[in-house]
Amino acid sequence: MSEFDAIVVGGGPAGSSSAIKRASSGLNVLLVERSDPPGSKNVSGGILWGKDLSAIVPDWEKNAPLERYITAKGTGFLTTDSMISIDFRSKKLEASKTGYSVLRAKLDQFLANKAKSSGATLVTGVTVDKLAFDGDRVIGVQQDGDTITSDVVILAEGANPRVAIDSGVRKPIDDQDIAIGIKQVIRLPESTINERFNLRGNQGFAGEYVLGFLQGTVKAGAFMYTNKDTISLGIVVNMSGLRENNSTYSFNIMEQFASHPFIQPYIEGGKVEEYSAHLVCEGGINSVPKLSGNGYMIAGDSAGLTFSNGLVIQGMNYAISSGIAAAETAIAAKAKNNYSSDFLSSYDTNLSANYVLKDMNTFRGIENVTWSNLMHKAVPGIAENVLFRMFNETGQPKEHLSSILMDSIRESKYSKSDLIIEAYRALRRL
Ligand SMILES: Cc1cc2nc3c(=O)[nH]c(=O)nc-3n(C[C@H](O)[C@H](O)[C@H](O)COP(=O)(O)OP(=O)(O)OC[C@H]3O[C@@H](n4cnc5c(N)ncnc54)[C@H](O)[C@@H]3O)c2cc1C
Known part of the structure; x- marks a missing residue:
């Protein structure tokens, strides 16, 4: 017994x-x-x-x-000079109250x-x-x-x-099925968090970004979540990319993210109270x-x-x-x-x-999209280029969006056909 x-x-x-x-x-x-x-x-x-x-x-x-309920979602790309993101704020999201920061x-x-x-x-x-x-x-x-x-x-x-x-x-778990996560918890007054993220009361923001500024084959995503009186800031780095670039350290990527010109203002003046690291499963069904x-x-x-x-x-x-x-x-x-x-x-x-x-x-197969060159190396630069040329008034005759896009693809070193194939694969898997 x-x-x-x-x-x-x-x-x-x-x-x-x-x-x-x-x-x-x-x-x-x-x-x-x-x-x-x-x-x-x-x-x-x-x-x-x-x-x-x-x-x-x-x-x-x-x-x-529970810290805050998520009423606003941000998602996008960071390049060295830019943040390209969609900020989704919705009364519907607020009413559904499905996600809470913890x-x-x-x-x-x-x-x-x-x-x-x-x-x-x-x-x-x-x-x-x-x-x-x-x-x-x-x-x-x-x-x-x-x-x-x-x-x-x-x-x-x-x-x-x-x-x-x-x-x-x-x-045992393969390299490609695992990533390393690093996280800081940064203390700020509740009122400062509400002001900086445009929130009221217990509303919360959850943002996820692809770090398009990383060199070589290193690939990482990042997150910024609001708690009551702290912000959770972190990265998730692909393990095989790290291994291939052995002079890159994950804590440096964390620093680059935290000091990015469009992330740093959110955490300015905050006190880092926790610093932690943990493995993240990334292998999808093939690793189960x-x-x-x-x-x-x-x-x-x-x-x-x-x-x-x-x-x-x-x-x-x-x-x-x-x-x-x-x-x-x-x-x-x-x-x-x-x-x-x-x-x-x-x-x-x-x-x-x-x-x-x-x-x-x-x-x-979603992991092939998550860590694809399309997501990490091609799209951030192309998107930045297109948006900059659209919004930068030069006093010269304007161009059609399609020609700006074609120029930007040419400058990206990716062939149009490769991008179309990868984008199609990504859309099918996302
Ligand atoms: C940086 C990062 C960000 C993430 N963001 C999110 C997010 O926003 N939302 C989300 O849903 N998920 C997120 N995840 C994933 C989420 O954390 C995990 O999927 C979740 O924690 C899995 O829960 P679990 O109980 O299986 O494992 P764990 O939470 O890891 O718990 C395992 C427990 O087992 C204990 N343990 C291990 N070995 C032994 C042993 N030999 N004897 C006794 N005890 C043992 C450990 O101490 C631990 O308490 C994130 C992960 C990371 C690393």
Whole structure:
């Protein structure tokens, strides 16, 4: 007889959501988190698209530590001299209240404590070493030479899933499937943030940009999100580009972004209170491993379940949704007393029924757009050139937009046909 019905490795959004769902159904759950308190090692941009939470924490919009709700979205490109962006502000976005800025140190503690108050045993400051096996069946986890047994284990250990890899239930992660994120949290008075971003009360802004000023094959995206009285500023850098350009350091890219002439005014006078780095899953569906096996399931970033298209990163919602789906499968497994690989594979079916695997499949290959030369090297320069020539009054006869565009493409060193092909591919995948 096992000590626990279920053990969850990792108290991030995937693990805590899974533990809340299972513990609320009366299962005897152990949630093991290496950091103390939960969340102290975690990083997100972070906008929480939290609708899934309603299923396990109905009052989350009232009681969770949410910073601001997103009413304004910015998206675009930065070149050395320019910012080219679309600023979308909408009463409709405001009314739908789907996205909230959050700080993980607060959110993760809130969710882990919810798991505890739902009946889960929460252990913090403990790092699980490996899965424990009886033959090919997972029977629990190993920690510091001890084995703790459970009927099923949910691996929710994040983007660097050492337990899953070291235990042989998923393959190591390839360079091209991972990026490095760096983030600063910068304190400013609430009124200053509202003034600079043209916000009122608890309205929030979320901006994502392609950094078109980077040299060589280095590619990165960046984000700027408003919290109540802080700004989250960060970058996400493609790992293989970094490796190819070994004199470029990610922290320098962070500095270039923060000191960009059209970003710096937003954070001027602010105090950097946090500086953190974390891996980001970028591999899309091709990097998603087998999600379940004999006695175990894998959820959230551990399974590569993150959606990123260069302009937006969504991972917390996929983590929450997959954590809940894993819990539902574990509850059904308990009812049937069947933890076999066959039975637990219904977890994949559950994930296919909601948006998680649907999105991953619909956007198959999106990573080729996210990190394409078109997005990072061609479009920013062409867009800057076209807009500059359109808006710069020279006192000379004006030109048609089409001829400015053709000139700009010629100057970009990309052939018109290559650009059309890449743009068509991008449109199909976005
Ligand atoms: C810079 C950056 C910006 C992002 N922006 C956004 C955003 O705006 N919106 C969004 O939705 N997503 C965003 N993401 C992605 C999002 O953070 C992840 O998808 C999400 O955190 C995944 O949740 P998770 O629970 O699967 O993993 P994690 O949040 O990484 O949690 C894993 C937990 O497991 C613990 N752990 C790991 N190993 C062990 C072990 N051996 N034993 C015990 N505990 C262990 C860790 O301490 C951690 O608490 C961003 C990510 C980064 C890095």
